[in-house]
Amino acid sequence: MDLKSLKEEISKRINTDDLQKINEIKTEYLGKKGSITELSKKMKELSNEEKKEFGKKLNELKKAANDMFENKRKEIEQALLNKKLASEKIDITLPSRKTVRGSKHPLSRVQEELEDLFVSLGYDVYEGPEIESDENCFQRLNLPSGHPARDSQDTFYLENEEDKYLLRTQTSTAQVHAMLENENKEPMRIVCPGKTYRRDDDATHSHQFMQFEGLVIGEDISLANLKATLELFSKKLLGEKTEIRFRPSYFPFTEPSVEVDVTCFKCHGKGCNLCKESGWIEVLGAGIVHPNVLRMNGYDPEKYTGFAFGPGLDRFAMFKYGITDIRYLYGNDIRFLKQFDRKDDINEIKS
Numbered sequence: 624m625d626l627k628s629l630k631e632e633i634s635k636r637i638n639t640d641d642l643q644k645i646n647e648i649k650t651e652y653l654g655k656k657g658s659i660t661e662l663s664k665k666m667k668e669l670s671n672e673e674k675k676e677f678g679k680k681l682n683e684l685k686k687a688a689n690d691m692f693e694n695k696r697k698e699i700e701q702a703l704l705n706k707k708l709a710s711e712k713i714d715i716t717l718p719s720r721k722t723v724r725g726s727k728h729p730l731s732r733v734q735e736e737l738e739d740l741f742v743s744l745g746y747d748v749y750e751g752p753e754i755e756s757d758e759n760c761f762q763r764l765n766l767p768s769g770h771p772a773r774d775s776q777d778t779f780y781l782e783n784e785e786d787k788y789l790l791r792t793q794t795s796t797a798q799v800h801a802m803l804e805n806e807n808k809e810p811m812r813i814v815c816p817g818k819t820y821r822r823d824d825d826a827t828h829s830h831q832f833m834q835f836e837g838l839v840i841g842e843d844i845s846l847a848n849l850k851a852t853l854e855l856f857s858k859k860l861l862g863e864k865t866e867i868r869f870r871p872s873y874f875p876f877t878e879p880s881v882e883v884d885v886t887c888f889k890c891h892g893k894g895c896n897l898c899k900e901s902g903w904i905e906v907l908g909a910g911i912v913h914p915n916v917l918r919m920n921g922y923d924p925e926k927y928t929g930f931a932f933g934p935g936l937d938r939f940a941m942f943k944y945g946i947t948d949i950r951y952l953y954g955n956d957i958r959f960l961k962q963f964d965r966k967d968d969i970n971e972i973k974s
């Protein structure tokens with residue numbers, strides 16, 4: 624076949640929009656065993672004169688063939704791109720989709736309100752880690768291994784009980800960090816908000832919940848100071864008419880220990896379904912820091928005393944906003960969360 628008709632043949636055959644086919648045809652002519660490549664092997668049969676002439680033509684053909692394939696490839700690719708662009712065309716004049724907006728979470732509201740109060744009283748906000756050692760979560764809080772009070776805090780261990788790492792069951796562990804970190808063992812006032820974890824799950828208990836620990840260390844700190852502080856706390860959160868009472872209790876890290884009740888903010892002490900007709904609602908545990916705890920964390924119990932308290936924030940948020948199941952707080956359901964948009968003013972409940 625002469626070179627001219629080869630060129631014509633190629634131009635006819637590449638009349639396709641299939642890129643793969645183009646590549647195959649290209650190989651048929653220009654590949655290692657392609658028909659144009661084979662032609663150059665014929666050169667050696669020719670005379671010098673003929674070689675010159677034929678070589679020139681052959682080179683021209685190679686270049687022309689290459690150009691044809693290349694142009695066709697570009698043409699197909701451009702067509703594909705145009706098609707894609709056309710199908711992906713967006714109408715920028717369309718109104719955007721509405722994003723669903725929640726509102727500040729009720730737990731954050733309660734936490735921020737309390738932080739504001741305590742910062743105004745000269746406290747620092749201190750956050751400890753959520754992954755804890757057994758030593759910090761229990762031992763340094765006067766709860767040696769085997770202590771029966773450990774049973775009331777059903778713990779998530781990260782590996783097994785022997786490995787001694789766990790998710791903190793109480794923000795009281797932040798007390799330990801704060802005391803150990805205080806190099807000169809100076810007096811301090813801190814509140815420690817944060818997540819805590821226990822193996823619990825029902826309408827009033829969640830495996831994850833929030834606490835708001837308080838710790839004051841100084842000279843001559845007494846139960847009276849604790850009571851005055853908690854009274855302020857309760858009035859701020861639940862309304863000015865709120866009163867508090869202490870009942871004797873037991874916590875390993877405090878001595879004496881108290882359970883704190885507030886007057887029911889629904890019936891103001893008369894008795895109703897919320898307070899189970901008693902007029903009082905139990906809200907937190909507190910006490911005077913046990914000398915062992917001070918000593919174990921570097922403070923001299925002869926010189927210093929302190930008080931500590933540890934309410935759960937979930938309970939307060941539930942009271943405050945009338946939430947009946949703790950699991951709503953962690954369900955991330957927008958229908959629930961949207962309701963708190965206008966709940967900054969809770970005077971309805973307070974009055």
Ligand code: DAH
Pocket residue numbers: 792793794795836837874876877907908909910911930931932933934
């Ligand atoms: N950590 C206790 C708990 O989770 C609550 C508590 C009680 C904290 C008494 C305190 C305290 O700081 O003094 O049950």
